[in-house]
Amino acid sequence: MxxxxxxxxxxxxxxxxxxxxxFREITAEVRSGQxxxxxGTSGQGKxxxxxxxxxxxxxxxxxxxxxxxxxxxxxPQEWRRRxxxxxxxxxxxxxxxxxxxxxxxxLHGAAFDKRLAEECMAALGLESLDWSKQAADLSxxxxxxxxxxxxxxxxxxxxxxxxxxxxxxxxxxxxxERLLSDWAQKRGTAxxxxxxxxxxxxxxxxxxxxxxEGRLLETAPAEEFFREPSTRQARSFIRRTDSEGSLx
Ligand SMILES: Nc1ncnc2c1ncn2[C@@H]1O[C@H](COP(=O)(O)OP(=O)(O)OP(=O)(O)O)[C@@H](O)[C@H]1O
Numbered sequence: 650m651x652x653x654x655x656x657x658x659x660x661x662x663x664x665x666x667x668x669x670x671x672f673r674e675i676t677a678e679v680r681s682g683q684x685x686x687x688x689g690t691s692g693q694g695k696x697x698x699x700x701x702x703x704x705x706x707x708x709x710x711x712x713x714x715x716x717x718x719x720x721x722x723x724x725p726q727e728w729r730r731r732x733x734x735x736x737x738x739x740x741x742x743x744x745x746x747x748x749x750x751x752x753x754x755x756l757h758g759a760a761f762d763k764r765l766a767e768e769c770m771a772a773l774g775l776e777s778l779d780w781s782k783q784a785a786d787l788s789x790x791x792x793x794x795x796x797x798x799x800x801x802x803x804x805x806x807x808x809x810x811x812x813x814x815x816x817x818x819x820x821x822x823x824x825x826e827r828l829l830s831d832w833a834q835k836r837g838t839a840x841x842x843x844x845x846x847x848x849x850x851x852x853x854x855x856x857x858x859x860x861x862e863g864r865l866l867e868t869a870p871a872e873e874f875f876r877e878p879s880t881r882q883a884r885s886f887i888r889r890t891d892s893e894g895s896l897x
Pocket of ligand 1: 661662663664671689690691692693694695696697698
């Protein structure tokens with residue numbers, strides 16, 4: 650499998666004048682079709698890291714490369730088409746559901762694949778949603794699923810998923826997990842997925858990245874991570890998360 654995205658010594662300083670780092674020395678590789686779950690307690694900087702990976706924020710240290718080409722050699726929009734960030738709070742554009750679904754292809758001058766959009770909407774239980782409805786009038790869960798489909802239609806090489814099932818009911822959550830895993834397997838899209846739900850993490854991951862104390866402390870095959878985490882911090886994280894259900 651080819652390496653798609655490479656992170657070399659990525660660091661981000663804390664806001665303000667403080668010389669302290671939110672995280673640093675993040676080095677890892679992401680290969681085609683890998684399903685990676687990014688775990689860690691609140692405030693470790695998981696969202697910030699994903700935003701750096703899609704170039705919505707700049708790192709203070711280190712470099713990224715995509716398919717062997719350093720990030721500064723890519724136009725930001727070209728990069729973001731390939732490394733797509735899906736936020737926890739879906740941002741709906743003004744206009745209809747259909748306008749939202751078409752927005753991505755319009756932005757990138759590509760043909761709109763209506764059939765693919767219909768298939769994805771149906772896979773997420775939105776087959777009867779009226780596409781002429783104003784996106785602003787959708788429920789939270791409908792918005793989250795529509796935003797996910799809109800991102801899938803970009804057909805990026807890497808999808809960065811920030812708690813994208815947080816406002817879904819259990820059946821819709823399972824449907825999203827299935828769709829995204831199938832998507833990774835069939836298309837070779839790599840997924841980096843933040844979740845606080847350890848059952849979901851075990852379900853949707855091949856690899857776990859675990860952040861703590863401002864570092865990427867573990868990168869391990871998921872089965873190995875859950876069976877025998879190699880750091881005291883990860884053991885304690887799993888114990889606490891298991892006993893509390895989640896660590897929001
Ligand atoms: N330069 C910075 N960029 C982003 N966040 C920063 C920075 N400096 C300090 N912070 C703080 O660090 C935390 C990082 O938040 P972030 O959402 O990235 O973490 P997270 O691990 O995803 O948390 P959660 O699991 O709660 O979503 C926030 O409390 C933020 O205010």
